Amino acid sequence: MFVPKLVTTLRGYDRAQLVRDLTAGVIVGIVALPLSIAFAIASGVTPDRGLYTAIVAGFLISALGGSRVQVGGPTGAFVVIVYGIVQRYGVGGLTVATLMAGVMLVAFGVAKLGVAIRFIPRPLVTGFTSGIAVIIASGEIKDFLGLRMGAVPAPFVEKLAAIGAHLGTVNGRAFGVALLALAILILWPRVSHRVPGPLVALLVTTAVVRGFGLDVETIGSRFGAISASLPHPVMPHLTFAEAASLVGPAFTIALLGGIESLLSAVVADGMIGGQHRSNMELVAQGVANVASALFGGIPATGAIARTATNVKNGGRTPVAGMVHAATLLLITLFFGRWAGLVPMATLASILLVVAYHMSEWRVFRNELSSPRGDVAVMLVAFLLTVLVDLTVAIEVGMVLAAFLFMKRMAEVTQVRAVAVAGGPSDDPDADEAPDPDATGHYRVPRGVEVYEINGPFFFGAAAAFKDTLARVAGKPKVLVLRMRRVPTIDATGLHALTDVVHRSRRDGSLVLLSEVQPQPLQALQRSVVLDEIGEEHLCPTLKDALTAAEEHIAARRLLHGTGRHAAVT
Numbered sequence: 014m015f016v017p018k019l020v021t022t023l024r025g026y027d028r029a030q031l032v033r034d035l036t037a038g039v040i041v042g043i044v045a046l047p048l049s050i051a052f053a054i055a056s057g058v059t060p061d062r063g064l065y066t067a068i069v070a071g072f073l074i075s076a077l078g079g080s081r082v083q084v085g086g087p088t089g090a091f092v093v094i095v096y097g098i099v100q101r102y103g104v105g106g107l108t109v110a111t112l113m114a115g116v117m118l119v120a121f122g123v124a125k126l127g128v129a130i131r132f133i134p135r136p137l138v139t140g141f142t143s144g145i146a147v148i149i150a151s152g153e154i155k156d157f158l159g160l161r162m163g164a165v166p167a168p169f170v171e172k173l174a175a176i177g178a179h180l181g182t183v184n185g186r187a188f189g190v191a192l193l194a195l196a197i198l199i200l201w202p203r204v205s206h207r208v209p210g211p212l213v214a215l216l217v218t219t220a221v222v223r224g225f226g227l228d229v230e231t232i233g234s235r236f237g238a239i240s241a242s243l244p245h246p247v248m249p250h251l252t253f254a255e256a257a258s259l260v261g262p263a264f265t266i267a268l269l270g271g272i273e274s275l276l277s278a279v280v281a282d283g284m285i286g287g288q289h290r291s292n293m294e295l296v297a298q299g300v301a302n303v304a305s306a307l308f309g310g311i312p313a314t315g316a317i318a319r320t321a322t323n324v325k326n327g328g329r330t331p332v333a334g335m336v337h338a339a340t341l342l343l344i345t346l347f348f349g350r351w352a353g354l355v356p357m358a359t360l361a362s363i364l365l366v367v368a369y370h371m372s373e374w375r376v377f378r379n380e381l382s383s384p385r386g387d388v389a390v391m392l393v394a395f396l397l398t399v400l401v402d403l404t405v406a407i408e409v410g411m412v413l414a415a416f417l418f419m420k421r422m423a424e425v426t427q428v429r430a431v432a433v434a435g436g437p438s439d440d441p442d443a444d445e446a447p448d449p450d451a452t453g454h455y456r457v458p459r460g461v462e463v464y465e466i467n468g469p470f471f472f473g474a475a476a477a478f479k480d481t482l483a484r485v486a487g488k489p490k491v492l493v494l495r496m497r498r499v500p501t502i503d504a505t506g507l508h509a510l511t512d513v514v515h516r517s518r519r520d521g522s523l524v525l526l527s528e529v530q531p532q533p534l535q536a537l538q539r540s541v542v543l544d545e546i547g548e549e550h551l552c553p554t555l556k557d558a559l560t561a562a563e564e565h566i567a568a569r570r571l572l573h574g575t576g577r578h579a580a581v582t
Contacts, residue, residue, distance in 0.1 A: 014125070015293050017077045022330040030329060037328030038336025041084055041319050044209040045071070045337060046344060048319075048367070050232065050352060051360040052087040055152055056095035056311055058104060060232055060352065061239045061345075063087050066310030068243065068342045070301035074313065075334025077297035079127075079290030080278040084319040084334045085301060089367050090273050091266065091312045093148045093403045098262050100167055108249040109256055111306035113263035114270065118299030121271055127291025130271045134418075136391035137410040138272060139373060139380055144398025144406065146372035149364055151176075156361035159187025159229065169399050186227045187358040194218045194362035206325070211363050218359040232360075233353025241349040243342070246307040265404040266302075270314040274298050277315030284324045318370070386417040419473040426468030428481040431495070452495065455555060458563045460490035463555070467498040470533070472505030479509050488520045490569065491562035495555055497528035506533075507542045514545050523565050525550050527558040 045067050053063025067086035074085030098107045121130065148169065154176050155165050161182035166172050194214040201210035222229050232239070251259075278289040298314060305313050323333050380391050390413050397406035431452040452463050464482065468474065482492075492513075510526075517524045529537065529551055537543045537551075552558035 014290060015122075015296065016290070017293060017297065017331070018079055018081050018290065019076055019331040022081055022332075026330065026332075031332065033327035034330055034333040035336055037323050037326035038333040039340050040207070040209065040326045041323045041328070041333065041337040042340025042344070043212050044322050045084075045086055045316075045319055045341060046352075047211045047215045047355070047360065047363055048316075049087055049341070050355070051364050051367075052089060052092060053311060054232075054236075054357075054360060055089075055092045055149060055364055056087070057099040058095070058107070058311060059236050061349075062309055062311055064239070064341060064345050064349070065243065065308050066305050066313050068338050068345065069308045069310055070305040070313030071341070072335055072338035073301040073304055074274075074297050074315065075331040075338070077293070077300055078331060078334075079293030079297065080281055080315070081287050081289070081330055082281045082285060082320055082324050082328050082333065083274070083278055083289070083294070083315045083331075084323050084337055085274070085298070085313050085315050086319065087311055088273060088314055088316050089149055089364075089371050090142070090145055090269055090314065092152075093145050093398065094262060094265055094269065095311055096152075096167065097402060097404075098259070102255065102259065105249045105251060106255065106259060107311065108306045108309075109251050110259045110263040110266060111302050111310075111312050112249075113256075113259060114266035114312060115299045115302030115304075115306065117264060117267035118271060118295050118302060120299075121267065122292045122295030122297075122299065125292050127275065127293075127295050130268070130275055130291075130295075133272055133411075134387070134390060134414045136380055136383065136387040137394050137407075137414050138276075139376055140391040140394025140410060141398045141403060141406050143372050143374070143377050144395045145403065146368040147395075147399050149371070150368040153361040153364045153368070156230070156357040157188070157191045157365065159184025159191075159358060184229070187229045187356070190218050190222060190227065190229055190356050191358035191362045193221065194356075194359040195365065198362060198366050209322070214363065215355055215359055218356055219354050222356050223354060230357045231353060232355050232357065235357060237353070239345075239349045239352045241346055243345075244309045247309070248307070261404055261408075265407055266312045267299075268407060269403075270298055270302065270312060271295055273317075274315035277317045277320050280317055281320050281324060284321065285329065318367075386420070390414050390417060422469060422471065423473035423477060426466070426470065426474035426477070428464060428466050428474075428478045431463050431465045450497075450555070452555065455559055457559060458491075458566060460566050461493060461559065461562045462489040462491075463493040463495055463559075465495040465498070469501045470496075470499045470506035470509075471501065471503040475505045475509040478506075479512060482513050489522055490566050491523045491525060492517055493525045493527055493555070493558045493562060495527045495558075496530065496533060497555075499530055499533055502533040502536050504540075507536060507540050511542050511545050523550070523562070525552055525558045525561060527552045527555045 049063035049067040050060040053060050071084065071086045074083060095107060098110055151169060151172055152165065155162060160176065160179045161184065162175065162179040166175050197214040197217060198210050201213050274294055275291055278291070278294055281287070282289055301313055305311065381388055390410055393413055394406045394410035397409055452465065457463060466478065470478070514524045524546065526546065552561055
């Protein structure tokens with residue numbers, strides 16, 4: 014479970030696969046170059062931090078990960094949360110949050126939560142992913158149009174208002190460069206899939222700007238020269254209060270990173286027919302984020318587009334991902350200074366295309382026809398991501414999705430009378446004819462009522478259980494609770510059982526439990542509820558319960574008759 018895929022895939026590794034991995038790694042490294050720079054700038058940090066992330070984290074994710082072909086690095090999913098942290102806490106705060114998120118991811122993996130993270134509802138993921146796409150796209154309007162304005166406000170509504178107020182300052186040359194880059198990005202895949210479209214757009218537009226001496230803002234004119242080296246690891250200095258305030262954003266980074274990496278690994282499994290190790294993948298993501306933070310990088314996770322590029326170009330082992338990181342390192346060391354010539358309008362076009370694909374607008378549209386509860390979760394996550402904050406969107410979305418799940422589970426669990434005083438229920442749906450063990454097949458003694466619980470008996474269903482039994486009429490001598498279809502019970506369900514036993518005892522009724530399944534039986538045996546019910550009142554079959562009920566009624570009748578005879582005497 015905690016063995017990296019690199020160890021597994023190197024067994025029987027041959028020269029032919031090495032050549033394919035080298036080719037794929039170089040191509041993915043070239044694809045990652047403009048994306049790493051663009052994501053860093055969109056996140057509110059300098060472009061070199063995106064390269065550091067792709068190099069350090071990308072290498073570790075492949076070397077230690079649980080997927081054969083996963084390629085990691087900075088992604089669009091983190092843009093919103095990283096930008097917000099940088100604006101509020103600065104780069105030092107981002108470093109601390111990334112470190113904390115890395116530790117959390119390692120803890121998730123060690124606790125074997127790799128499968129559990131995949132239980133995040135799809136509508137929630139669709140909602141905040143589409144919201145992130147909208148935020149990314151809105152943040153690139155300024156550079157796409159070449160607007161002459163200062164820093165763009167972070168809040169979405171204020172951002173649109175500021176952009177609208179400066180539409181009269183459009184730089185026609187920058188806009189033309191952006192349109193040229195966008196056209197290349199859209200049309201180039203029809204020409205070649207081997208040469209990455211973002212690289213072609215970057216080279217062509219840079220050459221056009223330099224060749225014609227266009228007055229267009231570039232990476233160099235905004236951020237200065239990119240350092241042609243890797244930084245030394247540095248520990249940030251923050252107070253305890255500042256670090257404590259970053260727990261929420263750090264958890265969002267960890268949760269988002271876990272979701273993105275495992276989704277990417279699942280997609281990769283489908284492409285190569287493999288099986289990733291989810292817990293090992295989380296540990297690798299955590300280690301990679303810790304290292305990225307120490308070397309001046311930003312949060313990293315599995316990148317679906319780069320992973321798909323890796324697979325399509327023949328990469329089949331983690332070696333390809335490691336070569337991708339080495340390729341970026343060489344480019345940074347020997348050609349990093351030339352990155353300053355890249356027009357900001359080109360990066361804006363690249364990010365707009367990323368945002369378009371990330372939005373999954375067709376999936377979003379299709380989700381609108383889902384059950385209303387799922388639609389509500391998706392829209393709430395989307396609107397909160399766009400208008401408030403990604404951290405709030407995930408927190409509220411998770412709580413809303415949990416309540417929706419509990420409501421549905423409570424609706425699935427049914428408590429119904431299947432036999433009342435003297436015979437079967439008159440409800441035609443109470444007993445199903447195909448069921449050979451239906452209560453209607455048994456003779457129910459007079460004074461006995463049988464109720465059946467169908468479904469998980471947890472806190473969401475406990476209220477319905479008590480409400481149903483509160484309507485029991487006539488105070489039966491024996492109340493049988495048939496639990497053959499109760500797979501699980503929680504503390505609230507046990508408490509509800511105790512309440513029923515106490516109330517029935519006050520009314521002079523005996524409560525018998527029939528056909529208790531293994532998990533509920535273990536829960537009863539570990540709690541004090543069994544003492545209240547009495548172990549002798551647990552019956553293995555309904556027949557045994559009805560026999561015990563009949564004996565109890567006979568004993569009461571005999572005792573009552575003896576008492577009357579003594580009174581007369």
